[in-house]
Amino acid sequence: MSNERFTIRVEGLFESAHYIRNYLDDGSDEPLHGHSWKVEAFVSSTSINNTTGFAVDFYSVKKELDDICNYLDHVNLNDIDPFTTINPSTENIAKWIYHKLQDRLVKKKIKGHIEKIIVWEGPRNYAIYEKSTQYEEKRKKHEEF
Secondary structure (H helix, E strand, C coil): CCCCCEEEEEEEEEEEEECCCCCCCCCCCCCCEEEEEEEEEEEEECCCCCCCCCCCCHHHHHHHHHHHHHHHCCCEHHHCCCCCCCCCCHHHHHHHHHHHHHHHHHHCCCCCEEEEEEEEECCCCEEEECCCHHHHHHHHHHHCC
């Protein structure tokens, strides 16, 4: 295993509305409101493909992230899976995107491991989701295919 790591960053955008259930002091829901969301995906690899010179293919990762963002675009997030049963908080959205994107990378045999997902809820506020180090072995196995 190499002692170096290469990380790329791709960005996706979507526009959608949401509300947080049981948010207010009286147990009622937050009012429905919309955001211009930005998603940053950081994907890494410990080796470079000798033919392309790529550690991770920007185009392939960007295509998968765009597909995920398109699913979230111009909807009420509370009305789509999985947010019909969990609150569509920025944290939950970041976690869901992380797992959805990682599943797509594995399924399509796109080299790389997601280091973190950052979801921006407008220009000032964001949440970061990243796995803890206990998942390092899973990452190593994924990079070997």
